Amino acid sequence: MASIVDVAKLAGVSPATVSRVLSTRPQPVGDATRARVLEAARALDFVPNALARGLLKSHVPVVGVIVHDITDPYFNEVVRGIEDAASSEGYLVITCSSDRVAEREESYVRLLRSIRAAVVIFAGSGIDDPGLSRAIGRHTEGIRAYGGAVVHLSPHAFGAAEVGVDNSAGMASIVKTLVDAGHRKVAYLSGPTRLFVTRERLAGYRAGLAAAGLPFEPRLVIETAFNSDGGAKGVDKLLSLDTSFTAVACANDLLAIGAMARLDQLGVRVPDGISVTGFDDIRQAGEIVPGLTTVRLPLRDMGSGGFEYAARLLAGSRPRRQLLDLEVIERGSVGPANPVRRTARRPRATVMAGAR
Amino acid sequence: MASIVDVAKLAGVSPATVSRVLSTRPQPVGDATRARVLEAARALDFVPNALARGLLKSHVPVVGVIVHDITDPYFNEVVRGIEDAASSEGYLVITCSSDRVAEREESYVRLLRSIRAAVVIFAGSGIDDPGLSRAIGRHTEGIRAYGGAVVHLSPHAFGAAEVGVDNSAGMASIVKTLVDAGHRKVAYLSGPTRLFVTRERLAGYRAGLAAAGLPFEPRLVIETAFNSDGGAKGVDKLLSLDTSFTAVACANDLLAIGAMARLDQLGVRVPDGISVTGFDDIRQAGEIVPGLTTVRLPLRDMGSGGFEYAARLLAGSRPRRQLLDLEVIERGSVGPANPVRRTARRPRATVMAGAR
DNA sequence: AGCACGACTGGAAACCTTTTCAGGAGTGGC
DNA sequence: GCCACTCCTGAAAAGGTTTCCAGTCGTGCT
Numbered sequence: 001m002a003s004i005v006d007v008a009k010l011a012g013v014s015p016a017t018v019s020r021v022l023s024t025r026p027q028p029v030g031d032a033t034r035a036r037v038l039e040a041a042r043a044l045d046f047v048p049n050a051l052a053r054g055l056l057k058s059h060v061p062v063v064g065v066i067v068h069d070i071t072d073p074y075f076n077e078v079v080r081g082i083e084d085a086a087s088s089e090g091y092l093v094i095t096c097s098s099d100r101v102a103e104r105e106e107s108y109v110r111l112l113r114s115i116r117a118a119v120v121i122f123a124g125s126g127i128d129d130p131g132l133s134r135a136i137g138r139h140t141e142g143i144r145a146y147g148g149a150v151v152h153l154s155p156h157a158f159g160a161a162e163v164g165v166d167n168s169a170g171m172a173s174i175v176k177t178l179v180d181a182g183h184r185k186v187a188y189l190s191g192p193t194r195l196f197v198t199r200e201r202l203a204g205y206r207a208g209l210a211a212a213g214l215p216f217e218p219r220l221v222i223e224t225a226f227n228s229d230g231g232a233k234g235v236d237k238l239l240s241l242d243t244s245f246t247a248v249a250c251a252n253d254l255l256a257i258g259a260m261a262r263l264d265q266l267g268v269r270v271p272d273g274i275s276v277t278g279f280d281d282i283r284q285a286g287e288i289v290p291g292l293t294t295v296r297l298p299l300r301d302m303g304s305g306g307f308e309y310a311a312r313l314l315a316g317s318r319p320r321r322q323l324l325d326l327e328v329i330e331r332g333s334v335g336p337a338n339p340v341r342r343t344a345r346r347p348r349a350t351v352m353a354g355a356r
Numbered sequence: 357m358a359s360i361v362d363v364a365k366l367a368g369v370s371p372a373t374v375s376r377v378l379s380t381r382p383q384p385v386g387d388a389t390r391a392r393v394l395e396a397a398r399a400l401d402f403v404p405n406a407l408a409r410g411l412l413k414s415h416v417p418v419v420g421v422i423v424h425d426i427t428d429p430y431f432n433e434v435v436r437g438i439e440d441a442a443s444s445e446g447y448l449v450i451t452c453s454s455d456r457v458a459e460r461e462e463s464y465v466r467l468l469r470s471i472r473a474a475v476v477i478f479a480g481s482g483i484d485d486p487g488l489s490r491a492i493g494r495h496t497e498g499i500r501a502y503g504g505a506v507v508h509l510s511p512h513a514f515g516a517a518e519v520g521v522d523n524s525a526g527m528a529s530i531v532k533t534l535v536d537a538g539h540r541k542v543a544y545l546s547g548p549t550r551l552f553v554t555r556e557r558l559a560g561y562r563a564g565l566a567a568a569g570l571p572f573e574p575r576l577v578i579e580t581a582f583n584s585d586g587g588a589k590g591v592d593k594l595l596s597l598d599t600s601f602t603a604v605a606c607a608n609d610l611l612a613i614g615a616m617a618r619l620d621q622l623g624v625r626v627p628d629g630i631s632v633t634g635f636d637d638i639r640q641a642g643e644i645v646p647g648l649t650t651v652r653l654p655l656r657d658m659g660s661g662g663f664e665y666a667a668r669l670l671a672g673s674r675p676r677r678q679l680l681d682l683e684v685i686e687r688g689s690v691g692p693a694n695p696v697r698r699t700a701r702r703p704r705a706t707v708m709a710g711a712r
Numbered sequence: 713a714g715c716a717c718g719a720c721t722g723g724a725a726a727c728c729t730t731t732t733c734a735g736g737a738g739t740g741g742c
Numbered sequence: 743g744c745c746a747c748t749c750c751t752g753a754a755a756a757g758g759t760t761t762c763c764a765g766t767c768g769t770g771c772t
Binding site for chain 2: 001045047048049050051052054055058060062064069070071073076077079080083087090092093094095096097104107108110111112113114115116138139141142145146
């Protein structure tokens with residue numbers, strides 16, 4: 001293995017000079033000398049030892065990412081975003097699938113710390129364990145101690161993350177989409193209120209209504225479980241209400257998909273009878289019929305944003321938390337409001353309370 | 357940042373002793389001393405510097421994986437397999453998405469070499485470029501020079517890879533599945549013969565026929581493009597032949613999906629009219645109707661197999677190339693042969709040449 | 713009792729690079 | 743012609759760990 005001194009010998013210069021020629025930000029070296037060094041390095045197929053450099057610099061250009069599972073389409077998009085941003089700066093990306101097992105996560109962080117990774121990004125492994133939190137806190141301190149940066153990403157909620165999405169604005173825009181389509185009575189299927197993300201999205205719903213000058217009707221908000229079954233139950237509850245509505249905005253896609261399935265069962269067509277929207281843009285959203293109009297999470301941008309946040313941290317600046325904008329993806333699940341009432345052709349289009 | 361000498365001081369011993377206590381394979385140290393060291397390390401939250409260790413050992417417990425795109429469901433399964441095997445040995449996994457760009461791949465390998473990754477796995481980035489090959493060859497030599505291991509994985513073909521799948525045996529088993537269902541005339545849609553994988557699978561088809569004592573009929577083998585359009589064209593060609601068949605084995609799933617779509621267009625039902633099989637088990641295979649009976653690539657096993665191969669290499673042994681077995685996944689696209697002829701109920705079930 | 717041996721521990725070198733400090737050479741101006 | 747300055751280069755230290763080589767101490771055997 002050729003080292004820098006071998007190159008120095010071959011070029012007839014000192015190792016210091018070789019280092020100067022080959023370092024990332026080239027330093028003043030005579031042209032002839034530089035050429036000799038470059039030639040020697042080429043001849044010896046010299047690749048600098050990043051470990052030695054890292055030992056000196058106290059960390060190595062590597063970013064470690066802790067995810068739940070790299071196989072999950074969400075996380076590998078995030079990882080790809082990180083990689084794209086990181087590789088252009090000469091960093092390598094280590095992916096760690098914790099499988100939501102606390103010990104695995106801790107041992108991964110420890111490993112990343114042991115190789116002195118410049119950046120460690122937590123991309124939402126979703127483990128809630130006090131012991132783990134303490135350990136992570138200790139490691140975070142340790143990582144910062146050697147000059148590394150620690151960043152938390154949250155694809156679903158902002159919360160304590162340095163980079164997250166503007167759930168509220170996203171929900172507000174999709175409500176606007178519904179309003180623009182003519183809807184005046186928009187129901188809302190919400191998730192468990194204890195979750196940060198749920199509260200953010202609910203706030204967005206209210207903001208969207210307010211922006212359109214529509215009243216907020218608490219009755220039209222159903223709190224249910226964050227899955228498709230919850231969506232079905234939510235629909236049942238809404239239909240049993242003593243009020244009408246022409247659209248249902250859901251706090252996530254799973255809820256929306258469950259709602260659509262239930263509506264279908266009940267003979268209510270989407271979007272002709274009722275319009276439905278989701279949030280997240282999971283794969284299924286584009287695969288069901290009709291396609292679900294939803295809000296897409298900018299996963300790659302979150303990844304690259306996370307790396308860039310860390311890069312600023314490393315550069316010594318004090319970056320601000322980053323809220324990423326969300327994009328509404330229009331598919332087939334939103335149609336004009338009340339086509340029936342207006343055209344009086346399809347009596348089933350507006351669902352009235354007790355209509356079942 | 358606490359170093360080994362801080363721990364040594366606190367414990368009142370020499371750094372050498374601390375190293376002995378904390379090293380992976382513990383060495384003889386007095387019980388009292390060991391306890392003091394452990395306590396000191398805990399108190400200081402000491403995490404050994406893997407860079408310093410790596411500098412000495414000449415490489416670091418990291419495996420780098422070069423893939424086309426980590427977002428591709430195939431590759432992230434492979435990466436996950438590598439990670440599972442690697443992490444249990446204390447290795448970290450770096451994923452590198454080359455996007456099939458030669459420069460990116462070269463720069464990634466160079467980077468992996470610069471941090472002295474113990475293992476570099478090429479998981480089929482699929483770039484065919486002589487300049488790149490030369491560069492990779494040089495880097496491979498360099499990596500071996502510092503004691504690292506280089507392994508090539510091939511999810512689709514064995515070829516020059518150290519770990520691959522037994523395409524021929526896989527195709528033979530799926531042909532057997534067809535034969536077991538009663539098929540005697542099995543056509544074959546093949547891909548471009550210049551590809552290694554194509555030739556292997558074709559050989560498997562012939563072997564499968566031979567094992568069943570069935571004659572190989574060259575007319576029933578159609579060479580076409582490796583995509584769904586090729587599948588459609590292949591079906592057209594087969595139907596124009598002056599011969600009959602009751603099943604079509606395809607060299608990959610894309611071909612099979614194209615073939616099924618074309619058969620559907622022509623009014624031929626699968627599997628009632630004709631049985632169809634694929635190869636690879638891509639996601640779509642399970643999502644179309646009827647589900648495609650196909651051969652599943654053991655992606656995780658390939659990943660873990662690749663790491664284990666490398667681990668043996670590092671341990672100094674000379675491992676043998678590994679051929680992984682393939683599993684037939686039975687879904688709905690294979691049915692009994694010629695139910696029509698026998699029951700004389702559904703005249704459309706067997707397709708005769710010129711029947712269109 | 714003396715010797716040999718084993719168990720345990722310490723000292724120091726080595727791994728490779730970067731960076732600081734300083735020195736040397738050359739040049740331009742007075 | 744000399745001084746000051748710039749530009750370029752070299753020497754050496756530092757970063758944290760492992761391991762080889764010794765050295766010490768205690769114990770068991772003769």
